[in-house]
Amino acid sequence: MKVVLQNLTKKFASLDGAGEVIAVNDFNFEIPDGKLIGLLGPSGCGKSTTLNLISGLETATSGKIFFGEDDVTDLPPENRGVGLVFQSYALYPHMTVLQNIMFPLQNFKGKDRLSKEEMVARATEAAKLVQIEKLLNRKPAEMSGGQQQRVAIARALVKMPRVLLLDEPLSNLDARLRLQTREEIRRIQRETGITTVFVTHDQEEAMSISDMIVVMSAGVIQQIGRPQDVYDNPANLFVAKFLGTPAINVLEARVENGRLKIGEEDVMAVTGIADQEVYCGIRPEGFVLDENGPFSVKLRNVEVMGRDTSVVSTHPCSLSGDLRSIIPSESRGEAIDDDTVRFSLKPFKVRLFSKTTEEALPFEEGRL
């Protein structure tokens, strides 16, 4: 079931009652059938509101929502056929796992009504899908966070929703479990083929399992695309800064006659772009240790992380504090025992942004 958002807007009265806050501002995008979409943004960017609009818990101020060809904009949540997994899981604490999973089925009325045996069968099937079939008689309090999460997913899936929505599904889990559970979510989504939207503020989480990510800020979509594409070609400075750990390094720079200059140093060739002052973003992995490299920095310290080495340094043109570069540990050599370290840059890891609009400036990469 594809999901289409058309000019979707949601306004709230602001807390002081004086004006209104636009939580979701004129959204247009289409979620293809059977895909896993990550809604990504810092807190307060409107991503949970978007999810609530899709689920029907919030009603849109204007715009439309379609599930397939059906206009569901004015449908109440129970008639939309969505499954929602809450950040808090919202498992009913006084019911067993089986009772929790069966709860949505017991609401069916009229011709959809199921017999007790059918309900148990379907609940067990859903439990098997998330691999908790051995825990059916436990109470939520007797389970770990990861297990509770699975029960919540099973409960959302048991009524065979057209769309599955997950609100910060991993934020209550510890780091190890998070890794495991996100793979699990991916597997379940693949097995069921249900169009899934999940909300997260963790870019790594979104990038690792999504077919497509939607980066949001202050109620506005910044960029939509495949995770790698968005990472490699951020549409603007916000997206560039938001994706990637450690974060992208941002420096003051300028383009002069097809050359990129940072401070006094001429670091690389950039063609197809007019002369101007720019913000220059360099991914931490875009630095190559090079004794004769064009870009020099003052060394602050070196952090050894096993496989990689993180070189922390300062540069007068930096706008994001210390520069951070990640280099393979074996290439360290003697080059960084000095006070000054020289790098050459990987052109496709360097992005330029307009100083006025902060939009990305396309250019043709050239080596030196």
Added chain:
Amino acid sequence: MIEQNNKKAWLYLLPAIIFLGIFMIYPLFDVFIYSLEEEYNFASQSSTGTGLFNFSYVLHDPYFIQALKNTFILVIITVPLSTGLALLISVGLNSITKLRDFLQTVFFLPYVTNTLAVGLVFMILFKKTAYSDGLINLLINAFGGSSIDFIDGPYWAKMMVLCIYTVWIVMPFKILILTSALASVNQDYYKAAKIDGTSKLRIFTKITLPMISPMIFYLIITGFIGAFKAYSDAVALFGTDLNAAGMNTIVGYIYDMLYGNSGGYPSYASAAALILFAIVLTITCINLLISGKNNAARG
């Protein structure tokens, strides 16, 4: 270090322990002893014998039987009624946004109003005087009924007034507890239920009630204890001679035995007090047993 802290802790507790010892624990033992001493006399500090005679006397005293009956009726009617009404009002309050704070304050007012002042209001509502039959009777007359004497009239009318009065007095606290219990239920449960198309009734019985059941049990237990200890409400409505009005309660009986017109019988009063204690203890144990089972089922 811990040893030292222990000493300090006991030192801090000492004033309270001494105070409770003198005014609570010692009298408890005293009551127990009085109840077994026949015709104990405060003035001469003497008694005529030891035994269970006092209990036998109290249990055969028609005034005590009346007080026992009154108290039980009061408990059985007012505890479920006040808890149920409080639940309804709390759910109502919880589901509105406009006027909520205002109404919450209104519903809480009886809690901070003096019992005797409320008694006066009830007098105006119910009492027949030379000038007026009371507001309620005026209403009854308006609908074509004839006046009823609620304060000095038939037993059922007096009991009804006492029950209404008690419910009115105890409800604010229950509403306060239940509204905060309802407000503390995570809204996600309701959202999840809504997405699954759960009916309002099912949400209430399957989610809301189980979630706030510990608070409801707390209110029922304290409600029982409070109703068994009723006294001042009856005085506010029917005056101090409750035996004559036939509206005495167990606590009223105990008070009368000590200080009332028939006063000066500490032995009977002690025996009655112990009987009340036994009743309250039994009811509370039953309550705890039921709620314990309920909680065990909830896990």
